[in-house]
Amino acid sequence: MNIILFGGGFDPIHLGHLNMAKQASKIIDGDVYFLPSRLSVWKEKSAPVEDKIKMIELAIKDEERFHIDLFEVNNGKEHNYSIDTVRYFAKKFPNDRIYYLIGTDQVNEFHRWKDAEELSTIAQIVYFSRPQMKVKKENVDKYHIQKLDCDDLVDVSSSEIRELKSLKLTDEVLDYIAKHNLYYMERLHAYLKDKRLSHCVSVAALAYKVAKAHNLENPDRAYIAGLLHDIGKETESREIMEKEFPEFVDIGPFSYHQFIGSLIARRDFHIEDKEIIEAIEFHATGNANMSDLGKIIYASDKIEPTRSFDSSDLIKALMEKPLDEGFRIVLSANRDFLISQEKSYDNRLTSNCFKFYLD
Numbered sequence: 001m002n003i004i005l006f007g008g009g010f011d012p013i014h015l016g017h018l019n020m021a022k023q024a025s026k027i028i029d030g031d032v033y034f035l036p037s038r039l040s041v042w043k044e045k046s047a048p049v050e051d052k053i054k055m056i057e058l059a060i061k062d063e064e065r066f067h068i069d070l071f072e073v074n075n076g077k078e079h080n081y082s083i084d085t086v087r088y089f090a091k092k093f094p095n096d097r098i099y100y101l102i103g104t105d106q107v108n109e110f111h112r113w114k115d116a117e118e119l120s121t122i123a124q125i126v127y128f129s130r131p132q133m134k135v136k137k138e139n140v141d142k143y144h145i146q147k148l149d150c151d152d153l154v155d156v157s158s159s160e161i162r163e164l165k166s167l168k169l170t171d172e173v174l175d176y177i178a179k180h181n182l183y184y185m186e187r188l189h190a191y192l193k194d195k196r197l198s199h200c201v202s203v204a205a206l207a208y209k210v211a212k213a214h215n216l217e218n219p220d221r222a223y224i225a226g227l228l229h230d231i232g233k234e235t236e237s238r239e240i241m242e243k244e245f246p247e248f249v250d251i252g253p254f255s256y257h258q259f260i261g262s263l264i265a266r267r268d269f270h271i272e273d274k275e276i277i278e279a280i281e282f283h284a285t286g287n288a289n290m291s292d293l294g295k296i297i298y299a300s301d302k303i304e305p306t307r308s309f310d311s312s313d314l315i316k317a318l319m320e321k322p323l324d325e326g327f328r329i330v331l332s333a334n335r336d337f338l339i340s341q342e343k344s345y346d347n348r349l350t351s352n353c354f355k356f357y358l359d
């Protein structure tokens with residue numbers, strides 16, 4: 001049997017890792033062993049090793065050929081050398097062929113690795129080729145390093161996830177991070193109290209499901225927009241509105257958090273995606289001519305399952321009907337609700353939205 005060793009911080013494990021593991025398993029025809037390391041070298045806050053392990057377990061649970069091995073976590077050493085790991089596996093699986101997967105950038109550094117020569121005789125060193133990345137021929141030749149060809153690697157890094165720039169994760173890992181307050185969730189807590197943050201997580205989870213149901217590209221953007229949509233709720237003020245959004249002061253205080261939220265998303269969370277910013281900026285009022293992402297956030301906010309009414313039929317409509325139709329159904333229900341509560345919706349953004357989509 002072939003055994004592929006895949007070490008890393010996995011802080012957290014993401015779809016890029018899983019895709020690489022799948023490709024390697026297919027090309028080499030082997031089982032993959034994920035080897036989380038105890039230490040994290042990142043400057044930003046890392047997750048506790050127990051959480052990293054749980055997330056790997058969740059991410060690989062349906063893959064028969066994927067395993068986790070805690071040798072590097074449990075070996076008690078402050079710094080783990082790959083040579084120790086490879087020797088351990090050679091002993092554990094004496095009849096199998098061992099492959100060791102390294103990063104493209106590590107090919108050029110390989111001669112500096114501890115006992116590189118011995119390492120490359122016990123294990124076949126492999127790496128994925130990346131366009132625009134030159135590898136040192138000297139190292140490739142000397143250590144018989146093998147290139148794995150793959151043209152559809154998922155482009156994402158763990159640091160992008162920690163910073164809420166991209167959330168290319170399995171659904172279970174996304175939920176795990178939200179439940180255990182890891183990475184970006186900790187930052188969100190600085191802006192939102194528990195109850196409101198739970199609402200944001202619920203909007204994010206629904207928006208993500210809806211985006212996937214409608215085959216939106218990068219549905220993780222819907223999750224990010226959902227998480228951030230109410231981020232301005234506890235910071236809103238008329239002063240900020242007059243300074244930053246004077247043209248919208250007349251819309252009314254109920255709407256201020258959407259504008260200030262979009263500001264916080266840009267300024268503090270460095271969100272550059274225009275559609276995410278706009279989805280936050282008009283999630284409470286709605287607007288004419290909204291993007292698909294904008295419609296999904298608006299609707300998910302109104303009907304997420306922890307709201308105090310039975311929204312299951314509306315959720316079903318939003319998931320199963322064509323997106324525009326589902327959105328109109330939610331919008332119309334919201335208009336009926338506002339009328340029944342004798343709440344006015346005569347601000348120009350909301351009336352433009354109703355006119356554009358419903359009349």
Ligand SMILES: [Fe+2]
Binds near residue numbers: 229230
């Ligand atoms: Fe809101």
Ligand SMILES: [Fe+2]
Binds near residue numbers: 199229230
């Ligand atoms: Fe909300």
